[in-house]
Amino acid sequence: MLHLDNLELSYPDFHLSANWSADRGGLIAVIGPSGAGKSSLLMALAGFITPGTGRVLWQRQDITPLPPGRRPISILFQDQNLFPHLTIAQNLGLALAPDLRLNKAQSARVTGVLDRLGLSGLGHRRPADLSGGQQGRAALGRVLLQARPILLLDEPFAALGPALKSDLLTLVRDLASETQTLVLLVTHDPRDAQRFADRTVLVADGVVHAPTPTADLFANPPVALQDYLGP
Amino acid sequence: MANSARPLAPGAWALSSGLAALVLGTALVLALHADTFTLRPAEWAALTFTLKQAALSAILSTLIAIPVARALARRQFPGQAAMIVLMGAPFLLPVVVAVIGILSVYGRNGIVNQLLGLIGLPPFSIFGLHGVVLTNVFFDLPLATRMILNGWFAIPAERFRLAETLNLGPSGIRRHLEYPMLREVLPGALTVVFLLCLTSFVVSLTFGGGPKATTLELAIYQALRFDFDLGRAALLAGMQFLICAIAVTVAGRLTLPANLGSGHDRPQTIRIPGRKPLILDTFFIVATALFLILPLTMVLKDGLPALPGLSAALWQSALRSLLMALTSASIATAGALALTLATARNAQGSRLIEIAAMLPMAASGLVLGTGLFVLIHPFVPPESLALPVTVLVNAALALPFLYRLILPEARALHLTYDCLCTTLNLRGISKMRLITLPRLARPLGLGAGIAAALSMGDLGVIALFAGDHNATLPLMIQRLAGAYRMQDAAAAALLLVVLSFALFWACDQGGRRAAP
Numbered sequence: 001m002l003h004l005d006n007l008e009l010s011y012p013d014f015h016l017s018a019n020w021s022a023d024r025g026g027l028i029a030v031i032g033p034s035g036a037g038k039s040s041l042l043m044a045l046a047g048f049i050t051p052g053t054g055r056v057l058w059q060r061q062d063i064t065p066l067p068p069g070r071r072p073i074s075i076l077f078q079d080q081n082l083f084p085h086l087t088i089a090q091n092l093g094l095a096l097a098p099d100l101r102l103n104k105a106q107s108a109r110v111t112g113v114l115d116r117l118g119l120s121g122l123g124h125r126r127p128a129d130l131s132g133g134q135q136g137r138a139a140l141g142r143v144l145l146q147a148r149p150i151l152l153l154d155e156p157f158a159a160l161g162p163a164l165k166s167d168l169l170t171l172v173r174d175l176a177s178e179t180q181t182l183v184l185l186v187t188h189d190p191r192d193a194q195r196f197a198d199r200t201v202l203v204a205d206g207v208v209h210a211p212t213p214t215a216d217l218f219a220n221p222p223v224a225l226q227d228y229l230g231p
Numbered sequence: 232m233a234n235s236a237r238p239l240a241p242g243a244w245a246l247s248s249g250l251a252a253l254v255l256g257t258a259l260v261l262a263l264h265a266d267t268f269t270l271r272p273a274e275w276a277a278l279t280f281t282l283k284q285a286a287l288s289a290i291l292s293t294l295i296a297i298p299v300a301r302a303l304a305r306r307q308f309p310g311q312a313a314m315i316v317l318m319g320a321p322f323l324l325p326v327v328v329a330v331i332g333i334l335s336v337y338g339r340n341g342i343v344n345q346l347l348g349l350i351g352l353p354p355f356s357i358f359g360l361h362g363v364v365l366t367n368v369f370f371d372l373p374l375a376t377r378m379i380l381n382g383w384f385a386i387p388a389e390r391f392r393l394a395e396t397l398n399l400g401p402s403g404i405r406r407h408l409e410y411p412m413l414r415e416v417l418p419g420a421l422t423v424v425f426l427l428c429l430t431s432f433v434v435s436l437t438f439g440g441g442p443k444a445t446t447l448e449l450a451i452y453q454a455l456r457f458d459f460d461l462g463r464a465a466l467l468a469g470m471q472f473l474i475c476a477i478a479v480t481v482a483g484r485l486t487l488p489a490n491l492g493s494g495h496d497r498p499q500t501i502r503i504p505g506r507k508p509l510i511l512d513t514f515f516i517v518a519t520a521l522f523l524i525l526p527l528t529m530v531l532k533d534g535l536p537a538l539p540g541l542s543a544a545l546w547q548s549a550l551r552s553l554l555m556a557l558t559s560a561s562i563a564t565a566g567a568l569a570l571t572l573a574t575a576r577n578a579q580g581s582r583l584i585e586i587a588a589m590l591p592m593a594a595s596g597l598v599l600g601t602g603l604f605v606l607i608h609p610f611v612p613p614e615s616l617a618l619p620v621t622v623l624v625n626a627a628l629a630l631p632f633l634y635r636l637i638l639p640e641a642r643a644l645h646l647t648y649d650c651l652c653t654t655l656n657l658r659g660i661s662k663m664r665l666i667t668l669p670r671l672a673r674p675l676g677l678g679a680g681i682a683a684a685l686s687m688g689d690l691g692v693i694a695l696f697a698g699d700h701n702a703t704l705p706l707m708i709q710r711l712a713g714a715y716r717m718q719d720a721a722a723a724a725l726l727l728v729v730l731s732f733a734l735f736w737a738c739d740q741g742g743r744r745a746a747p
Contacts, residue, residue: 048650069656080647085669085747099661126747146655 002150002182004208007054009037009044016040019054020210022199024149025180027173028211029193032203033228038186041208042152045184046075058150074143076156081139082127088138089114089123095145113141117171133164140168144175151176153185169196190229194218204228243573244580246566247587253627254590257602261469264605266462270470276442277450278470284360284435284446285428288367292424293417295368296375299519301409302512303376304383314516315380317523318373323681325688325731326370326433327708331724332526333357333366334437335533335717342529362438363446367431371424373523378423382416383409401508422482429475430595433690433705437712447471448597455695461605468601476593483589527728534725537718545707545723549730552687552704555622556734560683562626564675567633568641572667575641576649588634591627596691599624604695617696621703624692629682636681637674644670669747676742680735687731704730 003021010016016037022028030038043049045056047068055064058072068075082091089110096106114123117137127135136157143151153172157165169185173196176183184201187193193200199211204224221229270278303315321329337343337357344354357365386408394404432448439449447467454464570588574581591599603620604613613620644667652662668675690705697706704727711720 046654048653068650068653069658073654075650075654077650080651083648083651083666086665090665094655094657094665098655098657100665 001057001059003057003060005055005057007044007056007208008052009040009049010052014040015206016203016208017054017206018208020208022182022211024182025177026199027176027183027185027197029197029200029214030184030186030203030208031188031190031193031200031228032224034188036203037206037208038203039154041203042075042154042184042186045150046073046152047071071150072148073150073152074146074148075152076139076143076154078155078158081142081156082135084127087124087126088119088130091127091138092123092142092145095142109145113144117141117144132160133167136160136164136168137171140171140175144179147179149181151181151183153183155186155188158188165192166195172196190218240569240573243569243584246569247584250566250587250590250627250630253599253623254594257594257599257606258469258472260602260606261465261472261598264462264465265469267466270466273442273445273450274467274470277445277447277467278474280360280439280444281429281446281448281471281474284363284367284431284439285425287360288364288371288428288431289421289425291364292368292371292375293379293420295372295515295519296379296420297413298511298515299372300376300379300383302515303380305508306512306516308516314520315377317520318377318380321370321373321523323684323688323731323735324370325690325705325724325727326431327688327690327705327712328530328724328728329369329526330366330433330437331708331712331717331720332528332530333362333369334712335529335721336526337362337365342525358438358440359444360439363431363434363444366434366438367424367428369522369526370431371427372519374427375420375424376519378420379413379416382412386412419482422478426475426478426482426592429471429478430597432595432597432694433709436694436709447474448595451597451601452694455601455604461608464601465605468598472594472598475595475598479589479593482592530721530724530728533718533721535722537722538725541719541722541726545704545719545726548702548707549704549723549726551618551701552727553730553734555618555625555703556683556687556731559622559625559629559686560679560734560738562622563629563633563682563686564679566626567630567637567678568667568671568675570630570634571637571641572645574638575645589631592631594628596624596628596689597695599627600692600695603692613696614698614701617693617698617701620696621689621693622686625686625689626682628689629685632681632685633678636678637671640671640674669745672742672745672747674742676745677739679742680738683738684731684735687734688727 001021001023004018007018008016014037018041030041032038040049044051047063047066051064055062057063063071082088083094086094090100092110092113093100093102093106096102096109102110111123114120117140119134119137119141122130122134122138127138130138139156151172157168160168169192172183172185175181185192185197193214197214200214200217201211202209202217202222202225204227209222217225303311334357335341337355339354339356341357347354356362390408391404394408397403399407430448431446432452435444435446435449436452439445445453447470451464451467451471454460454467567588570584574584574588600620603624607613607616607620648666648670652658652666657666688705690703690709693703693706694709697703702710704723708720708723708727711717711723
């Protein structure tokens with residue numbers, strides 16, 4: 001279980017608080033107006049921002065003091081998820097061995113994930129030689145190999161067309177249920193939430209609201225969500 | 232978004248403290264060893280001559296650079312790109328090489344005097360203030376031209392189009408586009424050239440001398456080598472340090488040249504009608520090209536036939552210089568990398584690191600050399616440490632350039648990929664090997680090339696320290712020229728210039744190859 005225990009992020013012109021928990025597994029959408037703090041929430045969970053007060057717990061363990069690389073969390077940013085000078089296989093290999101000295105079993109796992117994601121035979125290419133959709137898959141392959149129980153997605157597929165984005169989000173949902181990963185997906189498109197997320201978190205007015213079943217939330221939107229969605 | 236206050240790597244701290252100790256410690260040693268602070272007439276003369284030649288050289292270089300840069304900006308002609316690259320070359324050209332070339336053009340038996348003799352005019356002497364200024368202009372006219380040319384290229388093309396639609400005409404373009412740009416660029420160009428001319432030791436060693444044309448650096452050299460008057464040398468070096476520190480502080484507030492080594496890839500012509508400017512532009516381009524190319528051609532012409540006859544001692548000194556340049560470049564590049572990485576991740580105290588990295592700008596080779604000489608001579612004969620001291624001082628002097636060159640790229644790398652590295656737990660040697668070095672290979676290669684070429688051609692500290700058996704190639708050239716063996720000097724100069732640019736090219740290419 002992921003538990004945000006009275007988490008507070010405070011800056012001179014910005015404040016965000018969160019106090020809720022979410023069970024293991026499943027896809028939670030994070031929606032809200034731009035500037036509300038969706039990305040800041042993810043950065044705090046991933047360990048790039050130190051919260052003013054409060055704790056982040058995973059399976060009852062306080063992970064707040066841990067550096068990003070030691071948290072049970074993997075993250076895909078809006079862009080720059082692959083190193084352009086390394087091959088796809090090397091980019092994936094970083095998840096298993098940061099010094100890229102992979103043993104046979106590890107190399108086989110990389111190949112297996114590439115096959116699983118429809119990237120067979122592309123391991124020796126550089127990211128620039130792949131299409132946007134293939135780059136998205138490769139990035140997903142890396143977090144899959146990291147095999148952390150929580151995956152944070154900060155609109156990583158926003159630059160892709162609607163069909164490709166929907167492909168990748170379907171893939172994310174399938175992988176998440178297969179590996180029992182808890183996915184937090186930041187999106188500015190309410191339809192992403194409705195199509196892919198069983199629960200949704202609304203970030204508005206300085207508060208990260210607790211996850212609510214997506215259908216309920218949209219059937220009965222609170223004022224902040226009504227304002228965001230518009231008439 | 233990431234947390235800003237992170238502890239600093241101990242290596243970066245040690246390195247910046249070392250730099251600060253080298254520069255500021257030297258200044259302290261000089262202050263302690265100066266036996267008097269009252270200036271005698273000879274010291275006043277050296278101070279005023281230093282300032283006078285630097286000011287004259289700066290004003291002349293910058294004034295001539297304006298029409299040259301304008302001609303290069305608004306004309307397109309075959310060889311234009313080559314000419315712009317040529318303008319970058321003097322930055323890496325060993326000063327002794329240019330000195331040999333200039334002697335063969337303007338010296339006693341040079342082309343100019345031969346021509347004067349043909350038409351029955353009395354010979355002209357290159358020695359004295361005008362020789363010093365002429366050589367400085369040879370080096371700094373190209374530098375000033377490139378700085379001003381950057382200004383011209385920085386004016387957006389849309390603004391020239393706007394001027395055309397408004398029918399402003401040449402005078403309107405000058406008033407509304409070119410003068411405002413020059414007002415911004417010229418102070419920086421003047422200060423940088425002035426600063427470089429303050430430390431033109433080899434130039435004054437060759438063309439200066441005597442009570443009327445001795446710079447501070449030349450006076451330091453004479454005090455140490457001929458009079459062995461350490462107190463006087465320390466006083467002079469302290470004065471030199473002070474005026475350089477003041478000039479650097481002023482220059483730091485102005486714009487400094489951004490790209491010294493590369494060519495322009497953005498050719499842009501400005502359409503200006505009329506025939507008169509074409510004649511003027513052609514004159515400035517041809518005259519500048521001749522002024523720059525002629526001395527170098529003379530080195531080639533005089534040196535090539537004598538090249539096979541160079542002595543074994545000379546080849547040995549060439550090998551010595553090469554090894555020293557490689558060592559010095561490695562130290563400077565590794566040091567600059569450590570400091571830029573620390574600054575780029577905005578660690579605690581990175582402002583102090585930035586200052587430490589720029590400190591050597593205030594010190595010249597002769598000043599650091601004097602300080603170290605005074606410091607070590609009670610314990611060991613300075614001659615025995617000539618090579619390590621030279622390597623170290625050259626590395627320190629190249630470091631500010633490399634720091635400025637690598638920092639923007641290191642910052643970009645940090646901003647773009649540091650979060651990803653952190654989530655992957657990619658740290659230490661793995662991060663250096665897999666991410667930092669490949670991604671920074673280009674600026675590192677270019678930086679190493681600059682440091683190697685600067686060190687290869689340097690004739691400063693070594694002149695203070697060297698004995699008979701450990702001379703570097705530039706010092707050998709200086710000695711050959713001093714003994715009027717001009718053919719051999721030209722041949723050695725040719726060897727030096729080839730080695731310097733080959734080193735630069737090899738490092739730069741190495742970086743490009745290693746870059747992804």
